[in-house]
Amino acid sequence: MSVATETPVAGIADAHKAGDWLLIATAVLLCVWVLLPIYLLIVNALSSPDQVTAFPKRFFPSFDLGSLSFFINFAGVARALWNSVIVATLTMILAIGFGAPAGYALSRFDFPGKGTFRFLVLMTRAFPLPLLALPLAVMFIRTGLDDTAIGLALVHTTLALPFAVLITFSLFSGIPVELEEAAWTLGCTRWQAFRKVILPLALPGIAASAVFAFTISWNEVFAAAVLTIENRTLTAFLLQSLGESPLYLKFAGGAALVVPALIFIFAVRKYLFAMWGIANR
Amino acid sequence: MAEIAIKGVAKRFGGFTALHQVDLTIADQEFMVLLGASGCGKTTLLRIVAGLERPSQGEVWIGGRRVDHLPPRERGIAMVFQNYAVFPHLTVFENIAFGLRMKKLPQQEVERRVNRTAELMHIEQLLKRYSGQLSGGQRQRVAVARALAMEPDVILMDEPLSNLDALLRLEMRAELKGVLAASKTTTIYVTHDQVEAMSLADRIAVMHQGRIVQSASPVEVYRNPAARFVGSFIGNPPMNFIPATKAENGSWTVAGLTLSGPKSDKPRIEFAIRPEDVDAGGEGLRATVRVIEPLGPHTLVTCDVEGGLFRAILDSNASVQVGDDLRLAPKPDRIRWFDPETANAL
Amino acid sequence: MHGKALPYLLLMPATLFLCIFFLYPFALVAFEAVTRDGAFTFDNFRTMAGSWKFPVTVRNTLLLAAIVVPIQLTMALLMASVVSRLETGRSAALYVFAIPLGISDLAAGLIWLAIFDQSGFLNTLLSSLGVVDRPVMFLGYQSKLTIFIAVALAEIWRATAIMMVILVAGMGLIPKEYYEAAEVFGASPWQRFVRITLPLLRPSLQTAIILRVILAFEVFAVVAALGGTNLPVLMGETYNWQFTLQDRNVAAASALLILAISIGFTLFFLRVLRVPKEARI
Numbered sequence: 001m002s003v004a005t006e007t008p009v010a011g012i013a014d015a016h017k018a019g020d021w022l023l024i025a026t027a028v029l030l031c032v033w034v035l036l037p038i039y040l041l042i043v044n045a046l047s048s049p050d051q052v053t054a055f056p057k058r059f060f061p062s063f064d065l066g067s068l069s070f071f072i073n074f075a076g077v078a079r080a081l082w083n084s085v086i087v088a089t090l091t092m093i094l095a096i097g098f099g100a101p102a103g104y105a106l107s108r109f110d111f112p113g114k115g116t117f118r119f120l121v122l123m124t125r126a127f128p129l130p131l132l133a134l135p136l137a138v139m140f141i142r143t144g145l146d147d148t149a150i151g152l153a154l155v156h157t158t159l160a161l162p163f164a165v166l167i168t169f170s171l172f173s174g175i176p177v178e179l180e181e182a183a184w185t186l187g188c189t190r191w192q193a194f195r196k197v198i199l200p201l202a203l204p205g206i207a208a209s210a211v212f213a214f215t216i217s218w219n220e221v222f223a224a225a226v227l228t229i230e231n232r233t234l235t236a237f238l239l240q241s242l243g244e245s246p247l248y249l250k251f252a253g254g255a256a257l258v259v260p261a262l263i264f265i266f267a268v269r270k271y272l273f274a275m276w277g278i279a280n281r
Numbered sequence: 282m283a284e285i286a287i288k289g290v291a292k293r294f295g296g297f298t299a300l301h302q303v304d305l306t307i308a309d310q311e312f313m314v315l316l317g318a319s320g321c322g323k324t325t326l327l328r329i330v331a332g333l334e335r336p337s338q339g340e341v342w343i344g345g346r347r348v349d350h351l352p353p354r355e356r357g358i359a360m361v362f363q364n365y366a367v368f369p370h371l372t373v374f375e376n377i378a379f380g381l382r383m384k385k386l387p388q389q390e391v392e393r394r395v396n397r398t399a400e401l402m403h404i405e406q407l408l409k410r411y412s413g414q415l416s417g418g419q420r421q422r423v424a425v426a427r428a429l430a431m432e433p434d435v436i437l438m439d440e441p442l443s444n445l446d447a448l449l450r451l452e453m454r455a456e457l458k459g460v461l462a463a464s465k466t467t468t469i470y471v472t473h474d475q476v477e478a479m480s481l482a483d484r485i486a487v488m489h490q491g492r493i494v495q496s497a498s499p500v501e502v503y504r505n506p507a508a509r510f511v512g513s514f515i516g517n518p519p520m521n522f523i524p525a526t527k528a529e530n531g532s533w534t535v536a537g538l539t540l541s542g543p544k545s546d547k548p549r550i551e552f553a554i555r556p557e558d559v560d561a562g563g564e565g566l567r568a569t570v571r572v573i574e575p576l577g578p579h580t581l582v583t584c585d586v587e588g589g590l591f592r593a594i595l596d597s598n599a600s601v602q603v604g605d606d607l608r609l610a611p612k613p614d615r616i617r618w619f620d621p622e623t624a625n626a627l
Numbered sequence: 628m629h630g631k632a633l634p635y636l637l638l639m640p641a642t643l644f645l646c647i648f649f650l651y652p653f654a655l656v657a658f659e660a661v662t663r664d665g666a667f668t669f670d671n672f673r674t675m676a677g678s679w680k681f682p683v684t685v686r687n688t689l690l691l692a693a694i695v696v697p698i699q700l701t702m703a704l705l706m707a708s709v710v711s712r713l714e715t716g717r718s719a720a721l722y723v724f725a726i727p728l729g730i731s732d733l734a735a736g737l738i739w740l741a742i743f744d745q746s747g748f749l750n751t752l753l754s755s756l757g758v759v760d761r762p763v764m765f766l767g768y769q770s771k772l773t774i775f776i777a778v779a780l781a782e783i784w785r786a787t788a789i790m791m792v793i794l795v796a797g798m799g800l801i802p803k804e805y806y807e808a809a810e811v812f813g814a815s816p817w818q819r820f821v822r823i824t825l826p827l828l829r830p831s832l833q834t835a836i837i838l839r840v841i842l843a844f845e846v847f848a849v850v851a852a853l854g855g856t857n858l859p860v861l862m863g864e865t866y867n868w869q870f871t872l873q874d875r876n877v878a879a880a881s882a883l884l885i886l887a888i889s890i891g892f893t894l895f896f897l898r899v900l901r902v903p904k905e906a907r908i
Contacts, residue, residue: 055746098641105637128845131882135655158648182366184353187383200370219731221848254737261729
C-alpha cells in the first residue's frame with residue numbers, strides 16, 4: 001500500500017528535478033555561447049604575432065605580449081585610443097548635462113508640449129542616426145568642427161541623448177515626489193531639495209547612464225569613420241585599416257575595444273536591464 | 282498665534298472641480314480633522330494650506346498672514362505625509378534634523394531638539410539607523426518626530442495612520458493624541474477613518490464632493506448630523522433612513538408608527554435613527570428580523586422595515602429569531618429628520 | 628516653486644540640441660537626396676538604383692534581417708525565460724547574456740573573424756577533428772555563402788542581448804499569480820508559455836522587434852570586418868558613395884532609402900503587434 005502512494009509524489013519531484021537540470025544546462029550552454037568567442041579573441045590578443053597567423057591555432061593564450069605591444073606602438077594607435085577616450089568623455093558629459101534636466105522635467109511636470117518632446121525623442125530612435133554624420137560632415141567643415149573631438153562628440157551625443165533622457169526620466173519617476181515635497185516643507189527651495197534629496201538617491205543611476213553613454217560613444221563606428229581623419233578614434237582607425245592591417249593588429253585592436261566595454265558593463269550591471277528595458281518601453 | 286482661515290478656496294484640475302468655494306476657520310491650537318471618503322477633496326485642501334498646490338480661487342491665512350502665494354517653507358508649517366517620506370539616504374537623526382539644519386540652527390540646539398522629539402516618539406534607540414532598516418510604524422514615528430522638531434505653528438497630517446496595520450493604528454492614535462496635545466500646535470489632520478476622526482478631533486469637518494458639509498465637535502456631528510451624508514458616513518453600523526409620509530396635524534407616519542415631526546411642505550421626508558437608539562418592544566416601528574449577528578457585547582439585528590434594510594443594536598440577552606416580527610421603539614430625542622431632496626436636516 | 632517656465636527651461640538644452648543635430652541634418656539629408664547641383668531631381672535615386680551592385684545590396688540587407696531577426700527573437704525569448712526562471716546565479720547569467728550590449732559591432736566582427744579566418748579557430752577545430760585536410764577559406768571572394776553565414780552568426784551573437792533585455796523587463800512585469808492560476812487549471816509549461824507569457828509580452832515584443840529590425844538595416848561594421856567588399860549591404864554602400872565615389876547626393880538618397888525601409892517596417896510591426904491599452908497588464 002505505502003509503495004503505491006509514494007510513487008506519484010516521487011514522480012513529480014523527479015519531473016521537477018529534470019526540469020531544473022534542463023534549465024541549468026541551457027543556462028550554461030548559453031553562457032558558453034556568449035563567452036567563448038570573446039575568450040578566443042583574448043587568446044589571439046595575448047599571443048605573439050606569429051602565433052596569431054599560425055595554423056593550427058592553440059586554444060590557450062600564451063600570454064605573449066607581442067601582439068599587444070605591436071599594437072600600441074603601431075603608428076597612430078596610441079593617439080586613436082586617446083581620441084576615443086576624449087570623445088567618449090565629452091559625449092558622456094553632454095548627454096547627461098542635457099538629458100538629466102529634460103528627464104527631470106518630464107517626470108515632475110505636466111505641461112503643453114510634453115507629448116511633442118517625447119515624440120521627438122522617440123523619433124530619434126526610428127532613424128538610423130549614424131547616417132546623420134553625412135550631412136553633419138559638411139556642416140562641420142563649414143564651421144571648422146570637422147575632424148575634431150568635440151564635433152564627433154556632438155554626433156555621439158545625439159545618439160546617447162535619447163537614452164539619457166529616457167533613463168533619467170524613469171530614474172526620477174521612481175523617486176517619490178513626496179520626498180521633494182517633504183523637503184520643501186522643511187525649508188528647502190526647489191533646487192536645494194533636488195540637491196539634498198533627489199541627487200543623492202539618483203546618483204548611482206545617473207552614473208550608470210553616464211557610463212552607458214560613454215560606452216555608446218566608445219563603440220560607435222560609422223560616424224567616427226566619417227567624421228575623423230587626422231584625429232581618428234580607435235574604431236575609425238581599425239575600420240579604415242581593415243584592408244591592410246595584419247591579423248594580429250586587428251585582434252589586438254578588437255581586444256582594446258572589447259575589454260573596456262566589458263568593464264563598463266560590469267560596473268553598471270545592476271542598472272543594465274532596468275535601463276534598456278525601461279528606456280525602450 | 283496660529284489661527285488658520287480658509288476663505289472661498291476653490292480648486293479646479295482641468296475640467297474637474299476638486300473644491301467648491303470652501304470656507305473654514307481653525308482656532309489657534311485646535312485639532313481639526315478633515316473627514317471624508319476618497320476623492321472628496323480633503324487632501325487637496327490640506328495641500329493647498331501646505332502650499333503644495335495653488336488654489337484656483339480664494340485665500341489662505343495663517344497666523345494673521347496671507348500665505349496663499351508663499352512657498353511651503355515660508356508658511357511656518359510642518360507636514361507628515363501618508364507614506365512618511367522619510368529620506369532613505371539619511372540616518373534617522375539626520376532626517377529629524379533636516380529642517381533644523383535648513384534653518385541653520387546651531388549644532389547644540391539641533392541635538393537638543395532631535396533628542397527631545399525622538400524620546401517623545403520613543404525612537405531614541407533608532408537614531409543611527411537608516412529608513413530601510415525600519416518597520417512601517419517606526420518610519421511613521423520618524424516622520425512625526427521630524428515635523429515636531431521644527432516646533433511649527435501648524436502641523437498638517439495626511440492620513441498618517443492609514444498604512445499601518447489595525448493594532449498599530451490603535452496604539453499610534455493614542456500616542457499621537459497625547460503628543461500633539463502637549464505640543465500646543467494647531468493641527469489639521471486628514472483621514473477617511475471616522476473612528477480616528479471621532480477619537481482625535483476637537484472639531485471635525487466632514488467633506489463630500491469638494492464641499493464641507495458640516496464642521497462641529499465629534500459629539501455634535503454624531504448626534505446632530507447636518508446632512509444625510511454625515512449621518513450615513515459617521516457611525517458604525519451607519520444610521521438608518523426610512524421614508525416618512527405626512528399624517529394629520531403635523532405628524533408623520535413611519536413604518537406603522539406616528540410621530541410628531543418638523544414642519545415641511547413636502548409630502549414625504551426621511552426619518553433617521555441610529556441602530557443603538559432603538560429598543561425592542563412597546564410602541565415602535567414594524568420590523569421583520571432577517572439576520573442576527575451576536576457580536577459579543579451586543580447583538581446586531583438586521584431587519585426588514587418598510588421594504589428597506591434596518592439595523593438595530595440590541596442587548597445580547599434579547600431573544601430574537603429570524604423571521605420574528607418586532608417592534609423597534611426609537612428614543613425620541615435621538616430621532617433625526619432629513620429633506621429627501623436637499624438631504625439637509627430639518 | 629511653481630514657475631510655469633521651469634519645465635521649459637529644463638527641456639530647452641535637449642530640445643535645441645536635437646533640433647540642431649538631428650532635425651536639421653535630417654532635413655539636409657532629405658534635401659541632398661532630392662537635389663543635384665541645386666536642381667530638384669530624382670536622378671540620385673536613379674543612379675543609386677541603377678548601380679550594378681544595387682539589387683545585390685538590397686537583397687543582402689533584407690535577407691540578412693529576415694534570417695537574423697527571427698532567430699534572435701527565439702534566442703532572446705529563450706535567454707529571457709532562462710533568466711526569469713533561474714534562482715541561483717540569475718544575476719551572473721544576466722550579466723553574461725548582456726555582455727554583447729557593450730561590444731562594438733566592429734569588435735564583434737573582429738571576434739568572429741578570429742573564428743572564421745583561414746588560420747582561425749573554426750578551421751583548427753575542423754582539422755583536429757579530421758573533417759577537413761586543409762584549412763577552408765570561409766571568407767574568401769568565392770565563398771559568398773559562408774561569408775553570409777559568418778555575418779549572420781556574428782550578428783546573432785552580438786545583438787540578441789538587445790532584445791533579451793527588453794523581454795526580461797517585460798517578463799518581470801507578469802505577475803506570478805497568472806502562471807499559478809494556469810497551472811491549477813491544468814496548463815503544461817509549454818501551454819503556459821504560449822497562452823500566458825507570449826500574449827502578455829506583446830508590448831515588449833513589439834518594442835524589441837521594431838528596435839532590432841531598425842538596427843538590422845544599419846548593419847555595417849560587422850560586414851566590413853568579415854566580408855569587406857564581398858558582401859555589399861545598404862549602409863556599407865552608403866559609406867562607399869560618400870567617400871570612395873565622392874557622390875554626396877547619391878549617398879543621401881541611399882540614406883533615405885534605409886530610413887524609408889526602417890519606417891515602413893516600424894509601422895508594419897506597430898500595427899501587427901498592437902495591444903489595446905485595456906488588454907495590457
